[in-house]
Amino acid sequence: MISFFQPGIFDKLKKLKTLSVEKLPLYCDCQISYFISYLDSKRRSEGIAPHTTCSGGRLKDGDLSMHELIRDLDPSRLYCPTSYDLPEMRKCPDEPTCPAECSCKAATSDTIHMNCRDKRLQKVPKHGPENVVNLILEDNELTELRAREFTQYRRIQGLDLSKNKIETIDEKAFDGLVNLQKLYLYENQLTSIGPGTLNGLRGLQTIMMNSNKLKCLPADLLSDQRGSLIM
Template identity: 30%
Template structure:
């Protein structure tokens, strides 16, 4: 009897777990348990504190307020996923994720960021954007996806953003085949003139270098050679050959990196430029052209950059700045010309810089002769400009001397070698007025030929 009781108790203990599982899963066994686990994870996703979910570390980003807008700056943080929206104390309007390690934008990647007006994803490693990645971003106006690894992108990905005004897609290896057909048609709609400018095909070879804005969508779905010849793209004569590219000045939009926060900044440093690129947007406030090989600034190089406040052209081995090269920079505040090969600055170069407050000139081999006087003259008449680095490098007798001291010493010594004209002296010395010298001067005037002293009279002859 005792043995039977033990067996009955053991059977009950074995039945209890399965009964409990059925209760938790509402009669669905293991399937119900999985459903509960998934439901708990979804609910838990909305309960993360600012420190992030359990086991994850909150990204070391910066929350800033500029003109009443909330910016979240997560640039250069080595992120490989999008931070959840609950991480921030306030809902951001601008999210900066440039220069990270993002590779895939999954569906719902920006859930909780419905208030975003701009999203900067440039200079990552993004190779795939799922169709629902931007779901919920109905207020987004600016999307930056340049300098990534995108080969294709569906038009469906753009549909959740009806207010998108600016979309940058250049410097991606676009594969211009049939899957890209819908995107190219969207970009070529006239009202989308600011979407996808400068993006070009990387493949196939027959379309390489052509802009997505200009490529014929009908060419994207051309069937490959039925014989399977991999060289078909190069030898097919039915497709018009791509015209050889125009070799002109580099374009600023494709050659440089553009950032939105806190003001629009264009970074063109270390890009191998040999001249100032064209097409600098008129809303760029800060421009960095340092560490290139720009030896010569030409007239009107910056005529489109009307909003510039700071301009850095240091470390370019620059030898010459033409007059009117800085034409139009009426609002420029800071100019960095340091570490170049300038001997002097031509007369008139600085005349448009009405509001300049800082001028960096160090690291140049300034030659202290008469050609350097213009720089000191201009600085003398603009006492509000703080400047540095204006030191004589040659000739040897003035090496190490400040250019301002050289010019002052030059002006002190110059009168010894200069002869004043008698005309200047007569006009400026009151003691010589009404003297024999003045009388002699009047006599000389009376002895001048009459045709020089008296206005000539002209005779009018009537022909009718």
């Protein structure tokens, strides 16, 4: 959630007449100085955040009370920790980049293929781009898939986990992957799989689980699926 505005963000909006940010949790320390100055320059514009308040904050001489009108604050009184590097502090966080152990290439103008094949990975990379649609983790050293293992990658359509050493899969490992169409789990060490493991994966078209140690499948495992199964 937005808690401050980068300096200059509104400067080119010369014809801006309405700005409603009342519901944002704006924290009022020295990061908010630009926004105070901007509001001060727009005092005659009644539609420019007239009632925007602080959700919290700190002054040099004490805490700032909640619901203080931002446009009435004196920037010189706002607390700024000496440990802050102000130019860095004012930068928006960087978008997640491709993990160093993987390679990424464009799938479309706004989606990515992420290839982490044969990198001796023991865990699923957690900080990749959110717009990954194909994630290849083939031929690594994964031994388990924990609950919500792929939360970062909710747009995934293809997930290749083949040729690992996966022995256990938490029933919530694939939670949230509503776009998943292809799931490859072949050549692992699975001896069993929980009945709820594939719940919610209604878009799944292909599941490959051949060359595991599975002896049977739960009756409800495929209750949401409409696609093919290769064992």
